[in-house]
Amino acid sequence: MLWPKRSPKSKPDDDILKFDPLCPGDPPRVIVTKDGTVARQETDGSLTVRQPDGSEFVVDAEGHGRGRLRTVASVTVVDIAYVTEHHINTIYDTVSHVVRFLNGGTLCYSIDGTGRLLDCEFSRIQVSLTDGHVVAGCTKVALAVKPELAGDGHGHD
Numbered sequence: 001m002l003w004p005k006r007s008p009k010s011k012p013d014d015d016i017l018k019f020d021p022l023c024p025g026d027p028p029r030v031i032v033t034k035d036g037t038v039a040r041q042e043t044d045g046s047l048t049v050r051q052p053d054g055s056e057f058v059v060d061a062e063g064h065g066r067g068r069l070r071t072v073a074s075v076t077v078v079d080i081a082y083v084t085e086h087h088i089n090t091i092y093d094t095v096s097h098v099v100r101f102l103n104g105g106t107l108c109y110s111i112d113g114t115g116r117l118l119d120c121e122f123s124r125i126q127v128s129l130t131d132g133h134v135v136a137g138c139t140k141v142a143l144a145v146k147p148e149l150a151g152d153g154h155g156h157d
Contacts, residue, residue: 019047055129066123072134075109075120078145079137094118101125101138 019041022029029041036052045061057067077083077099085100093113100106105125110118120134127136128145135145 021045064124065127067121067127069120069122069127069129069134071132072109072117072120072129073132075107075117075134075136076145077107077136078141079139082138099136103138105138107136 019029019031019039022041022043022045024043026043028043031039031041033039037049039047039049041047047057047059049057051070054070055068057065059065079101082102083099084102085098087098089096089098094110096108096110098106098108101124103124105123107120107122107125107127109120112118122136125136125138126140127134137145
């Protein structure tokens with residue numbers, strides 16, 4: 001679920017953060033990657049990842065994720081058949097989207113009048129972020145979709 005920016009020379013598993021379970025009495029485990037991403041595994045099984053751009057992801061012990069993404073150029077929603085609601089609110093020159101999924105997950109994002117993404121938050125959904133492009137959905141399909149196939153990369157899709 002947590003995918004830092006990948007370099008062209010890296011192997012597919014190079015950027016995936018992997019943790020073994022902590023044993024009772026073990027202290028929290030902290031890993032710092034080459035790009036400055038900091039991941040902290042707590043004794044309750046939860047995981048917090050902070051990226052250099054200010055993005056933050058938290059995965060609880062049951063595997064439910066939530067987070068805020070900072071450096072985003074576009075958003076694509078896959079699993080459209082599982083969308084139960086899509087609310088669009090316009091206030092002045094800002095448009096906010098709230099997308100709710102069948103599994104109870106949400107994706108919220110705001111766009112300014114020029115089409116620039118201002119904010120992107122999610123909970124209980126699958127999210128991948130590659131080169132500023134977010135692909136989100138409530139099944140693992142969201143992680144399988146390549147950003148270049150998901151949309152045109154200009155704003156939200």
